[in-house]
Amino acid sequence: MDVTFDESEVMLRDTARRLAESLACSSVADFESFDREAAWKALYSAGFLGLRVPEDYGGGGGSTVDASIVVEALGRSLLPVPYLGTAALAGELLIAAGASAEVLERLATGDLRLAVGLTSDLSSLAVLGQPGDIVSFDGADADGVLVIGAGRRLTAVAPGRRAVGLDITRESLRGSPNQTVDVGHLGGELSAEATARFYARALSLVAADLVGVMSAALDTAVAYAAGRVQFGVAIGTFQAVQHLAADQLVSLEGARSLAEYAAWAADELETDDALEAAYCAKAYCTKAGRTLCEAAIQIHGGMGITWDCMAHVYLKRALVDGLAFGDHAYNISLLAELRGRRAS
């Protein structure tokens, strides 16, 4: 047992962080003119797009821990590319369904981009024919949106209207249930076991993005507090500010520990244990993420309420992550239900 990163995980983390930092926007205005295509190519060159695709299909054969390391690094830099949505989550879903080698190869090269369709509250995978909108989270540039169709097989529907909504670093889009698109063979029936595994992985990956966003938001606030002077001293010397920041670090450390464990458990443990870790991580990270990003705004004072200050960008990404695959209350209730079921 050693729950810290091993050598190759540290290397992956450092590579991903360096790449993300080199591509990152340095101001809020930069998000509008960001060159997504160039960034996507850089992620392809680094081998991140097909990180989880088996090596036989041209992928990296990485673990969910590896994927979460990359997701966290990109979240930390607020990278405005749909990596989480159209590479990581879509990849997990396609692998879970047993999509064809050709589809997975095209995913790994970045040639095919698919988003994951969720119910309108963003909590679960969308099922074709059920009422309500299909919303894909972080689905910019997708060729299709994956939904569960007849016989619990994946189907791709056409992406609908795109929108930069709340989160200015990523796009969400509506799927059009009436128009399917042919993107190749998407695998067979999605079994209950495969679905559960998918959820465990998806939850841990979203939690990883939250951890990345949280750590950067806290760094930004702490740096601001060291420079801003009031009453003749840096505001970071005030105990009220220090304690607010310290509480956020405690939450961040708790969140990180749970997210890492969930990512590991998603590959390594029995389904129920993996789900228990995933619900726990997602619930905790969602609550901690929102609280931390709100505190970061507070530490910036009036500056934190301006569009040009990065603080709101962190908060908005954290809020949208918080909704993806269920909010805090939703995951807490799943956790309670699972614990209850397992005890009896």
Added chain:
Amino acid sequence: MNFRDGNDEASFRSGLRSWLADNKPEPPYPSNHGKEGNVFARAWHRKMYSGGWLGLSWPVEYGGRGLSPLYDAIVNDEVGASGAPPVPSVGFLGRPILRFGTPEQCGEYLPPMLRGELQWCQGFSEPGAGSDLASLSTRAVLDGDRYIVNGQKVWTSRAQYSDWCLLLCRTRPDLPKHKGISCLVFKMDSPGITVRPLRQVWGTAEFNEVFFDDLEVPVSQRIGEDGDGWILATTVLAHERGPADIGMISKFEVMLSRLEAILAKLPEQERAELAPRVAEAYTAVAACRRHVLKSLSLRAQGLPPGPETSVDKLLMTRASQCLGALVFETSASELVLGENDDALFEYLHSRAASIYGGTEQIQRTIVAQRVLGMPRGG
């Protein structure tokens, strides 16, 4: 990253599991307060030690087993899951002896401490020196080959049952306050010591006032050099703040399973209301447990605990108080009628979690300044 046991860890775990099944005392257990609780806890300490399950990460020559600190996490997991009494808080007072003591001192003090034969208490806090521990004024004057100690300690847990004391005292009042402190150890039945128990909010007395009137301590019972007291104190506190060192994780697991058992018996409506709160407490315990595992992994790699153990302590405080509040709520009517001493103790003791070992506010300041690197005021 690997949360799975290696071969040795796995066989240790299964050995412990079957040992617990055979050796776990019959409930009910007295809560760890008051005389009866102390006798019970000591017996459990000796039993676990003789089974080979305590003092794991201590050197073999001093009665330990020379294993990685991660074994402490396994013990916490398994003891917690079995519902046995909590893991005794072994030897956080021994850590500074191991680090600063001479081989003779280690050989004399550590083995009986680990075995649970001799009980130790921590003489740090004073009436005038709580959070500002470095301002302590208990005075030790060198007189030939002995110190003469005068002064008072307070909140000294289990001093009335202890055989030995690890004391912080001022030997050099002429030096700046952090530099003039030294550490002495002595037997609690030495002449010149008066122990006065203080009744606590849950009714029994666990901590005490301790008075020293011309207590004589041989220089050979000083740990470290004269003036090493402050750095030595931080070694104690860093370990005291690591929840695995003081057995808290096993306690949390037991509290959690008790709450889940209460939950299962509630009528539908009430269960639906309470279940999310118990699940929330579960996440707080899980965050503490997983973070502690990370801290222990780092320690296993050879890094001594530093200011970041305050993060563990704060996660522990959150978990403790989240559970404590639920214990209160689920037994409120019994508490009103005075029918559930254990619940009373658990709730009120959770309120002390943000005070003992350095208050929550002090931990936050440590985290802000020494982990986040925020600037100190003028």
